[in-house]
Amino acid sequence: MATTNDIEKAAGVLRAGGLVALPTETVYGLGANAEDPAAVSRIFQVKGRPPSHPLIVHLGGAEQLDDWVEEVSTTARLLAERFWPGPLTLVLRRGRRVPLEATGGLETVAVRVPDHPVALALLSAFGGGITAPSANRFGSVSPTTADHVRAELGDAVDFVLDGGSCQVGVESTIVDVTGEIPAILRPGGVTREDLEAAVGYRLTVPSTSTVRVPGQHPSHYAPRARVVLVAPEKVIAEAELAHELGHRVGVLLPPASAGTPVKAHAVVALPASAAAYARGLYGFLRRLDQQGCDLIVASLPAEEGLGLAIANRLRRAAGPRPAV
The missing domain is CATH 3.40.50.11030 (Threonylcarbamoyl-AMP synthase, C-terminal domain)
Known part of the structure; x- marks a missing residue:
């Protein structure tokens, strides 16, 4: 399990433009400094991920949201207060701190606060946002242990933080809150029923969306078999x-x-x-x-x-x- 020294070393790797595999409650992420376009671009290279596929920016707390997005709606604020830290990602208008490399060229950005002590400790030590898709080759099965990351990505990752097995096991729910009515773009660790209880009305799960988000590729999360x-x-x-x-x-x-x-x-x-x-x-x-x-x-x-x-x-x- 990651120690305080491990977390400080990982924060230093991020500051130097390196890649760190970090545990979250959902799956392990492949993290880079969210404000470093070169480091973010390296994520795509290591994963073999198309550069048009946006990434999620992980923050240390809901109070940081205004620093990273252009405008926070009442609904977005409500969902952040209710479900963060937790497996919920919100899609909002991109703030100036977020490079287009992290958004797949879009003017929207996906953000969340992970509910894992090691991830939160790293975010605190680093002091900024961490862009982190799942720490695996694009389209393959997501990793839920540090050993999964090492087996798949090996030396392509500069440092692996071991936080044990992920407790949720599937990726975060992604909700588009750029419009008047939120829409679930990817179901995940926060259920539709819990989201509807929070907002007080039914939510749609569209089969297609004009907003590109992680996990929409027709073949994804796939084993070799x-x-x-x-x-x-x-x-x-x-x-x-x-x-x-x-x-x-x-x-x-x-x-x-x-x-x-x-x-x-x-x-x-x-x-x-x-x-x-x-x-x-x-x-x-x-x-x-x-x-x-x-x-x-x-x-x-x-x-x-x-x-x-x-x-x-x-x-x-x-x-x-x-x-x-």
Whole structure:
């Protein structure tokens, strides 16, 4: 686990224009000084991320919001006060401190305050904003431990802060608050139900958006194995058919089928709790990759609470892969 000396060293790396992998409550981030265009550009190079895909700026507290954005609406202020620190990202008009390299060339910026003691200690020691997408290659499974980061990015990261396993396990919810009515652009660690309770009305989750934000690529959060989604009651039959056809099949077995034997290369019995599922999702996908699966059969959970974020990640994982 990160020590005070580790945090001071990481802050020095950021000041020198380097990259630091830092833990948050959602996933590990690949961090750079948010005001250093060259350092921010290096994030894109290390991840293999298209420069048009905006990043999230992490702040040390809600009181810093006005320093980084142009205008804070009443709704944005309410959501920040209610959910920060926490897995909620707000999209607002970019302030002058934010370089266009961090926003994918947009005049909007995504900002949040992470709910992790190591991340907050680093932000305090550094004294500025940290731009940090997930610390993995673009489009692949997000890391939820320091070992995941080291295995995937290796020496491309100048320093890795170990904060243990991430407690939420899926990325933050992204909400566009540039207009009169907020819209959820990416479901995540703060549920739609909790957001609606805070604002007092229903919120939309548009399938497409004119505002570019992280996690919108058709194929994202994807393991090496191809992911196939079927109805929960068809998971076992689909997996066994693929097994008979010669695939090394991995199965994310729904709780309703717990204890049922499955003819497959590897089986992960999913927890009944949505919070436990979200926390373990990326680790499950990584485990099936490590066990040599070439196909993963899964189903979508009920799209309520954290199930909405889990279903979003699974759909992206099963999305069309870019040609190679």
